[in-house]
Amino acid sequence: MQEVSEGVLEGPLTEQQVEERYGGAWIPVRRFGVWQSSSGKQKLRPIDDYSENKANLAFGYADKIALRALDQLVCSVRLWMQQVLADGKVAIELSDGSCLRGSIHPCWREEGRLLELAALDLRAAYKQFPLSPKSRALSVLVLKNPVSKEVACFEAKALPFGGTASVVHFNRAARLLWAIGQHLHVCWLNFFDDYPILTPRVLAGSTKQTLKALVDLLGFDCSWEKWQDFSTRATMLGVEVDLSDVASVGVRIRNKEGRAGQVVSTVEELLRKESMPARELLSVMGRIQFADAQVMGRTGRLALAEIRRWSRNHVDRVTVGRELMEAFGSLPTGSQVGRSQDSYVKGTSTSAIIRSLLVSYERIESNGASWPWFARVRRYCQGARGEARRVSMSHDRQGTL
Template sequence: MALMRASLGRREVFFRKSDGSVLSGPLHSYWRQDTRRCSPVLKTTDLRSAYKQFAIRPEHHRMCVVTLKDPADGLTKGFICRVLPFGALASVGQFNRFSRLWQRILWELKLAAASYFDDFPSVEVRALAENHDSSVKAALRLFGVDWASDKDLPFSQTADVLGVRLDATDTEGGVLRVKNKPERSKEIASSIDKILADGCIDPKQIPSLFGRIQFSESQLMGRQGRLALAQIRWLSSARHRHVLSSLDATVFRSLRERMLEGRPRELQALPVGGLTLVFTDGACDKLGDKFSCSIGGVMYRVLPTGSYETRAFGCYLDESIVEQWAGLGKRHLIGPTELFAVVAARHVWKDFLNDQRVVFYVDHSGVLSAMIKGSSRDDLWRSILLHYECADSLGPAISWFARVPSKSNPSDGPSRSDWRFPVLGEYFEDRIVCFISGRVLKVTGQRVQG
């Protein structure tokens, strides 16, 4: 791993020892002469009939008997399992003991490898790939473990691992891309197409569909598709066919788009950018029979150079949108207003947040919960969250959401026409274009410079 980082960076090997001291030096000329030698390659070693390679203790055979009725004579007969039975809950836990042991053995051989049941993904530099593969095979033979040679592929810069495809071809940019396997994506998209064509979803379809989608989404950890997943999870307890609303159809189409055309998740091998903190807030006051809603946002960035930058916005929500929300019969609109502020910040600052690590701070518990889950049972909130999914799909941010006390929230001021808040480094004010109506929103004021 140090060689890969060195080849991408300043051609120096850098280690921080356990006592805090640093060990560093120039990259050896062998690696500098041809940087392709340091390029990462991947593969997965799969065991053959993994459970059948592990016997059950003879004294435990009596606890591993499968009984079936013989169709020939109608008699019930017992079949003794002498190896770990596939599908048994205990088999998973017991086999994972070996799986984790094997991972540790590979680590002791100084090989970069992981374990996932009977699959063992590995990464290596191209120049050492053959040695890595030979070491793994020698260890397997030594322990008497058989691998699936018919599925065994050589190290490559692209590899299918655990249902996803890893792409390490962009060595210059130091980017690892992760996406679902094409056949899995097409299979899920076909099931969604059928739901959309029928205009309803049958609870009997949900377990298999939800399992496949959840596995695929968990591999990529993206935001797009969260609303559809939450809807499917909620419908799994329904007893009758559910007719899709227009919002339901939209979120399912978003999930389908994610499966077929979604941008691969990009993981940076080298640190990029600096620290980004985003604070948002909303204000809602009732003026007679109407509501006046406004939002504010403040972003603090620590740039790669170490300098600081502050950006802010404050504006009133479009009156037509506020009236539409009020027409839904809600007694107060502070919840959707604060949620709108988070989504507005994601839209207006997309150039700074796409593919970056960012911490969002909000002071509304309901909004915090909705952003963490990526969904809500309220249709209005779900419609706003859908716009966050759309913004995030263009360049998924690695987001963390946390609560900040209202008195410590610097964006509270801009949301209430008070632009006195802490500024670090250069300062910029941004105008918000409503992501629903497309109109430029009226500002609550501006900061007095000097």
Template sequence: MLYVFELAWGVPHEPEKFVQEAVTAGHPSQYESFLPKILHQALEAHKALSDAELVKLRLKWVKKWTERSQTLELRASERDLKASLPQHAKTILKDKKIALWKEMLEDLQYEDMGVVDELVEGTKLLGEVPLTNVFPQHFKPAEFSVEDAKQESQTLREVVLKKTRSSGDRDLDAEVFEKTIEEVSKGWLAGPMELSSLPEPSLIGRRFGLKQGPKTRLIDDLTVGGQNGTVQSNESPKPQGPDVIAAILIGLMKVLPGESVEGRAYDLKSAYKQLAICESDLWAAFVSCFNPKTKSPSIFQLKAVPFGATRAVYWFLRVVRSIWYIGVVGLKLPWSCFFDDFVVFSKQGMVKSTDAAVTALFRLIGWKFAEEGEKCQQFSSEVSALGIKVCLKDFSRGKVYFDNTEKRKQDLSDLIQETLKSKNVTQKEGQVLRGKLQFADSQVYGRLSKLCLAEVSKLCASGGKALDGQAEMALKRFLGFLSSGKPRVLSCHTDRPFFLFTDACFEPTSPFWACGLGGVLVNDQGILLEFFSCSLSDEEMKKLGSESKKSIIFEAELLALIVAMYRWSSVLKSASCVCYIDNNAVRDVAISGRARNAAGIHLLERLLQVEMRLGVNAWFCRVASESNIADYPSRNDLRLFNAVRQVEVKPLIRQILKGFG
């Protein structure tokens, strides 16, 4: 066996040079990085154009395509295209203006014109996902081939039919079956049918109901039926979640300073059901649903795209991305697309224009969206979508707030309390709980809640079991964070990070400077704003463990970081910050939120608490000691800081160490 070793050699930057390189690198998770280029260009149009010019641009675009849709030529193209479709697709796609949609995409030079061909052909359920080059590359292999699924189809069907049984809730069983029959009347399903009438080979998925608050969502599990196992992909489509919404709002605050902005979410109705399954994959598009009347499985054939098929997710995201693209490029809409939710923002005085533009686009290409009922929102200073609440009341003052919706908080609270009451969690239940906690946690600042989340993850990794003391305490803590955690605050300065450099020295034989702390605050222009330099007293060193340990350099380095966060809390509040540390152990503890010894645990709690209180988006990095500009003040060497303001931190150190020992 051949072993290859690679060594990298380099000369560390001088501290001043490293500071400039750090500023150039910036913050790794700046919101601007989540903003697609074309969306950035649309935001710039809001800065360059007056309200009247933007209204005129949108009216001209809508007029152009409305007139084009009414031409005899395009009507004939649409008629011929629909005539070529299979009968089930004609029913499902009858309202779609496919020819018009195609021309819009061509006119706007969309890079993925294959999306039109796949819509006409229909959504495949099996096999390799086509490469689109519009999503990030990520290879995910199939578990087995389509041919393997065909050969094992009889065994797979038997497994599914055995698993098709009552949920234990009579009302839920009745509702699921009733909704299934309704889908048959809409042309989304065919059946019920006898097992003997199915073609050979054929694959069957399992249909069941999932309670989501007062509503029930129908899930077609095509994993148990074998369909999803045949799917192979080379890309990972990413829906535009809260980070993209945040990036849009930060961008709008920059181009529309002092303006009032409102937002609205547009929800596509039965979104997946607006697309048809490819005729060649209908043999694998059967589902088994428990029939509460016969107390046995009933079999149906899917015609519209199911919620539960892996390839359906890839395909749906591909389609809605094309619609999003038209809105951004053609109508200059500052909007995002997360599956079937389109979230758009508008100046208060432009709300009618924005609403008219979105409505016109959906109607022109034949996509149904909620125009009444609870999912039909109006433009407002508070937008709810994806389980989050975006508050725009202070937009004109340069601030927006992200929080979990009250419904999400209540649902999660109920789920956690049920888990605590049962004292036992299966692996599947644990995975569901973890997923919901993760999404809710992302809207709450700080990482104290993430430590709780880690305990739930450990529970899942163990395969599910009775709650131990740590997991129970973690869930109880999360309940508290869910209700008291501060919303995420964003401003137009959020993407202008600060840089903290901290260091400590420990030389116990030195009579005047046995343990020194140093910290330097740098802005996004590379300017050294302030620094601190101090030595710990014997009493303070004792609190860090100097009497029982040979070295307290780890504790001192961690303390220096905490002191820096406390001292510069006024500028770090709701900001991004990159913390450069030359001690690997401190960096690792700051990232993981875990420490071993008593002093480390106590200090770490202080770090997490101040991080949560400030709402700071912190990133922790390693800097070589030779390049760390904070190394100088930690050793009382102030030669580089003649023109930099020194700040006092001794009272803060006493405050932080209060209760130690």
């Protein structure tokens, strides 16, 4: 009833009252709960099943949501450090093909080059946006009273969590907030309701004040009680990003505390079972995929492809046979999932041969920590028939490029 008092739901209504309101042209929606971890605590998140009542099938969209916040964060740090550590001149090629040139002020080459991070997220994000009155007939939640055992109806007045249309419409508003912040010269990124923020240490206080004024002016409700002040290390988007040694080592990224152990224990538990519900397999696969994306190897990707193929067999229960056990068994171990990952300065090449070598070294990553690096050898240092490039392997992950 908390959502009723907040104005998110209207009710309880009887089935007869809903019939009188919509003349029979309405669709019931089932709600179920999913346990999720948030800030180290378990909470029950209500999900409205718009797939079951076919409402999601009636919605189509042409928008493509680009969710590359973590990649963009690493690229932004890389670009900043490249410029401040250079010879004092800036040369940045813009998207329109032009080149931005200038000189770096001395203060940015000293304390100004130190970068810090923070994260801001919207509170009850979907519930901040109203549902069109024309769509409320398709959003009538039907719940059973645990005391009287009678069925009660609740009409949704805000974007429901579980509707495909909610995802698209919410992201339009979330991306609008991000775009306005960009015009205020705030270096921040957007991933659904999360906003990773990057700022020079000397501007940390100003950046926070600017963002607070912006969200208050536009009427967005943010979870300021979760705010952690700017620091060289911050947890965002489910991972921990470390910039403490960014000038000498680079950006370090690791799964946040507890996630690696949770993924490994879940896989070990599944390997002991003979079968599992298909829905449970999909849920576990989502956790593994999130963690494996941080590991940055190809082995886990191939294993996930096999597991995904099994989950699409359209059966209620999936038998854990030899092939599925091998797929789970080839996933990264706890040490691989939990360890910090250094960000490559480049990580690719225009040469097909070098790209194939990079893929080979990625496979080596599954057996132990390694760091491939490439050195250009000047012509006068080569022998008569020496190679122009040499490929070396360093077992020290803190090596430099």
